Amino acid sequence: MFKDSPILLKATQPDLELCEKIRWFRQQPGCNWADRQDALGTLPELKISRHGVKLMQGPESISFHPNMALIRAINILRGAADRFLTATQLSSGDILIDATLGFGSDALIAALAVGEGGRVLGLEKSPILAALIKDGLQHITQGRSKANTEHKKKAWEALAEAASRIAVYWADHSEFLRSMGSKSVDVVYFDPMFRSTLRQSDSIQPLHKWSEHSPLARETVLEACRTARKRVVLKERKNSGEFERLGFKILSGGRYSSIDYGVILV
Numbered sequence: 001m002f003k004d005s006p007i008l009l010k011a012t013q014p015d016l017e018l019c020e021k022i023r024w025f026r027q028q029p030g031c032n033w034a035d036r037q038d039a040l041g042t043l044p045e046l047k048i049s050r051h052g053v054k055l056m057q058g059p060e061s062i063s064f065h066p067n068m069a070l071i072r073a074i075n076i077l078r079g080a081a082d083r084f085l086t087a088t089q090l091s092s093g094d095i096l097i098d099a100t101l102g103f104g105s106d107a108l109i110a111a112l113a114v115g116e117g118g119r120v121l122g123l124e125k126s127p128i129l130a131a132l133i134k135d136g137l138q139h140i141t142q143g144r145s146k147a148n149t150e151h152k153k154k155a156w157e158a159l160a161e162a163a164s165r166i167a168v169y170w171a172d173h174s175e176f177l178r179s180m181g182s183k184s185v186d187v188v189y190f191d192p193m194f195r196s197t198l199r200q201s202d203s204i205q206p207l208h209k210w211s212e213h214s215p216l217a218r219e220t221v222l223e224a225c226r227t228a229r230k231r232v233v234l235k236e237r238k239n240s241g242e243f244e245r246l247g248f249k250i251l252s253g254g255r256y257s258s259i260d261y262g263v264i265l266v
């Protein structure tokens, strides 16, 4: 796992704007930047160019892209249901803690649902992921020109606006929740890396190398229950023992899906 590994910061033909971006990444908390490649040339690299920011390790690379959120936003704007929103029951003006930010797709959908008066606090334990997603959310409008249909354009606009309501923190969710006041947010949401390898082929798979895999602690769920005014939600694979171990009631729905949502009403 490369979560805390040193990373080389590289820029292609840096102009003033890219130099500013390099400086910005260097200032992000927790990131471990290497000064030069190691003897074997095996260090991961963060490549910054006019085309975007890529985190690379050998032939594999990841970058921020609101793809999944975009498809979901198109459907939501058309009036379709979204299982995450059904589970979280977010409404206008709510505050949600996304305790496992990852690529930020769920956080974007939450920010869309809570509207102008609401907020999303996104927590990510991997420093490089937190920095990558924070940068991606700040520059989400840059990809908008690629939207080639009216539906996509509308959804992209809505997500760009929603992104401004997400605050990203490099943080361990247990520590962060302990620091929060009782009943200070509406909903706390967990989508931890699954205990099985079931998701090897899905959109989360590229996160594996860079992310935190430790199981969700019971004490953390208790802290979430103390912090939330309305509910605590867990996403897990179907038939996962995690729901029972952590005290969540599984919601019905998603008969053909490989995942379920569990809820604790507080």
Ligand SMILES: C[S@@+](CC[C@H](N)C(=O)[O-])C[C@H]1O[C@@H](n2cnc3c(N)ncnc32)[C@H](O)[C@@H]1O
Residues within 6 Å of the ligand: 099, 100, 101, 102, 103, 104, 105, 106, 107, 123, 124, 125, 126, 129, 171, 172, 173, 174, 191, 192, 193, 194, 204, 207, 210, 211, 212, 213, 214
């Ligand atoms: C399955 S991904 C979440 C995907 C996310 N829901 C999305 O829509 O993209 C889980 C993420 O939670 C992070 N994580 C795991 N344990 C954590 C902790 N204790 N504190 C903060 N983040 C954590 C992992 O590093 C990983 O990036």
